[in-house]
Amino acid sequence: MKEVVIKTDKLTKRFGDFIAANEISFEVYAGEIFGFLGANGAGKTTAMKMLCGLSAPSSGAATIAGFDIYKQTEQIKKRIGYMSQKFSLYEDLTVLENINFFGGIYGLSNRQLRLKREELIETLGMQQEAKQLVGSLPLGWKQKLAFSVAVVHEPKIVFLDEPTGGVDPVTRRQFWDLIYDTSDKGITIFVTTHYMDEAEYCNRISMMVDGVIKALDTPARLKEQFSAASMDEVFFELARGAKRKAD
Amino acid sequence: MDDVVLHNLTKTYRKGAAAAVKDVSFSVRKGELFGLIGPDGAGKTSIFRMLTTLLLPDGGSATVNGFDVVSDYKRIRKEVGYMPGKFSLYQDLTVEENLRFFATVFGTTVEANYDLIRDIYVQIEPFKTRRAGKLSGGMKQKLALCCALIHRPTVLFLDEPTTGVDTVSRKEFWDMLKRLKAQGITILVSTPYMDEASLCERIALIQDGRILSIDTPDAIINEYPKPLYAIKASLMSRLLKDLKAMPETESCYSFGEYHHLTFHREEEDSITGLKKHLEEKNYEDIAIKPITPGIEDCFIRLMHAKT
Numbered sequence: 001m002k003e004v005v006i007k008t009d010k011l012t013k014r015f016g017d018f019i020a021a022n023e024i025s026f027e028v029y030a031g032e033i034f035g036f037l038g039a040n041g042a043g044k045t046t047a048m049k050m051l052c053g054l055s056a057p058s059s060g061a062a063t064i065a066g067f068d069i070y071k072q073t074e075q076i077k078k079r080i081g082y083m084s085q086k087f088s089l090y091e092d093l094t095v096l097e098n099i100n101f102f103g104g105i106y107g108l109s110n111r112q113l114r115l116k117r118e119e120l121i122e123t124l125g126m127q128q129e130a131k132q133l134v135g136s137l138p139l140g141w142k143q144k145l146a147f148s149v150a151v152v153h154e155p156k157i158v159f160l161d162e163p164t165g166g167v168d169p170v171t172r173r174q175f176w177d178l179i180y181d182t183s184d185k186g187i188t189i190f191v192t193t194h195y196m197d198e199a200e201y202c203n204r205i206s207m208m209v210d211g212v213i214k215a216l217d218t219p220a221r222l223k224e225q226f227s228a229a230s231m232d233e234v235f236f237e238l239a240r241g242a243k244r245k246a247d
Numbered sequence: 248m249d250d251v252v253l254h255n256l257t258k259t260y261r262k263g264a265a266a267a268v269k270d271v272s273f274s275v276r277k278g279e280l281f282g283l284i285g286p287d288g289a290g291k292t293s294i295f296r297m298l299t300t301l302l303l304p305d306g307g308s309a310t311v312n313g314f315d316v317v318s319d320y321k322r323i324r325k326e327v328g329y330m331p332g333k334f335s336l337y338q339d340l341t342v343e344e345n346l347r348f349f350a351t352v353f354g355t356t357v358e359a360n361y362d363l364i365r366d367i368y369v370q371i372e373p374f375k376t377r378r379a380g381k382l383s384g385g386m387k388q389k390l391a392l393c394c395a396l397i398h399r400p401t402v403l404f405l406d407e408p409t410t411g412v413d414t415v416s417r418k419e420f421w422d423m424l425k426r427l428k429a430q431g432i433t434i435l436v437s438t439p440y441m442d443e444a445s446l447c448e449r450i451a452l453i454q455d456g457r458i459l460s461i462d463t464p465d466a467i468i469n470e471y472p473k474p475l476y477a478i479k480a481s482l483m484s485r486l487l488k489d490l491k492a493m494p495e496t497e498s499c500y501s502f503g504e505y506h507h508l509t510f511h512r513e514e515e516d517s518i519t520g521l522k523k524h525l526e527e528k529n530y531e532d533i534a535i536k537p538i539t540p541g542i543e544d545c546f547i548r549l550m551h552a553k554t
Contacts, residue, residue, distance in 0.1 A: 041385075165439075167439075
């Protein structure tokens with residue numbers, strides 16, 4: 001029996017008359033790489049905010065790492081990591097200071113912090129850069145560091161919002177190597193992306209269109225279902241009919 | 248005739264400590280749709296800002312429509328349209344007010360050039376009384392393009408117009424560009440998405456402030472020096488490690504559903520040998536096929552050739 005780490009049941013978010021997320025129901029399993037795809041304005045960000053405990057749903061139910069999305073948001077926040085292309089690290093702190101800061105916020109002890117710091121610098125090969133300001137690092141390094149910091153407290157789930165946007169093709173692949181290693185440790189990856197080749201790297205994918213989950217399956221089965229040669233075609237087939245065009 | 252010419256253009260920041268653009272030379276022909284393709288931090292925006300006279304070069308020179316970007320900056324500003332990567336219209340003016348404002352600044356009217364923007368503007372016209380700051384991402388993008396076009400520029404600079412935009416909207420945007428090109432406007436567009444390269448007539452691949460290659464997308468692909476294979480089997484993540492570990496492997500990268508591989512030396516039995524090797528390692532559903540490289544394959548190869 002697979003351990004369920006995210007479970008939503010008819011989760012809905014309304015803003016006035018507008019239904020940003022409309023009765024979405026799905027499950028994500030422990031250690032899975034789950035791709036959360038959709039067109040701009042489909043409701044991905046709204047859904048993610050609810051799952052992270054940052055936005056209260058209008059109706060429906062959900063548990064994250066076993067905790068209730070309405071009542072136990074603080075427990076949820078302790079057991080998840082989050083990283084986006086836009087916000088990740090403090091540019092005017094050094095690499096080490098960022099690790100200390102985020103590790104501290106997630107409640108790691110000094111001893112744990114010291115171990116994590118060493119392990120992280122070692123795996124990323126950033127011995128030379130440890131005392132440099134994050135702002136001076138190339139984007140690819142920043143993104144890899146940001147990801148490692150987002151899982152520094154060994155969360156159950158890490159949410160990645162377009163983590164590889166604008167990153168060069170080699171670094172983008174190194175980033176996915178990090179994702180694979182992390183999922184091997186049993187941490188669940190919940191990721192959004194606009195790169196359709198990355199959709200192929202996910203165990204399962206959901207496609208959101210106009211606030212609803214239109215499709216959910218493995219990349220291979222989705223391609224079969226839509227008689228498509230690539231995920232790009234699947235996406236196109238599903239998103240083409242979208243009414244909403246927003247961010 | 249060339250509309251945009253760069254000659255050893257160079258830009259450094261932090262008093263020369265950080266070189267953003269290093270000796271970049273290329274030219275864009277009249278009426279061409281030219282793509283500048285590279286990741287964040289490659290120097291694309293610095294190049295655009297120098298060509299639109301918003302930033303002074305530290306070395307080299309550049310001309311737009313025959314005018315020098317430093318000494319003739321006033322002429323250039325009248326003749327080019329620029330859509331920055333970051334939304335830069337007035338958020339507290341309405342759609343219509345923004346458009347009128349930009350037309351007026353350039354000494355023209357919306358009516359005089361309406362034919363040029365009609366196809367795009369009709370899509371946002373239902374919202375013409377809405378403030379620009381309240382528009383959705385896709386609509387902001389369309390309004391910005393209209394404002395960049397309203398003075399009928401001869402050269403249009405578009406800095407990452409499709410970044411963060413989904414596949415469907417990206418396709419729509421490129422269709423709009425094709426229609427603008429048909430009107431004779433020279434277009435210089437930048438993008439971090441390698442798959443958009445094939446939509447340009449010619450492209451420059453750029454990384455770390457240096458041009459890796461300039462040509463038509465087909466010519467760049469034809470220059471790929473080795474046979475390339477796509478490989479798929481059960482357990483893709485283990486397969487990647489195993490393929491990389493083989494002594495015969497020159498390069499191997501994941502590419503969506505497949506891994507792409509080149510050999511150091513191509514032998515007659517390379518493929519049968521590889522298949523046998525993978526079977527011995529108990530892989531199932533093994534598929535190996537020769538493929539034509541894409542621009543991303545070329546980019547990765549050129550990135551490594553440089554270092």
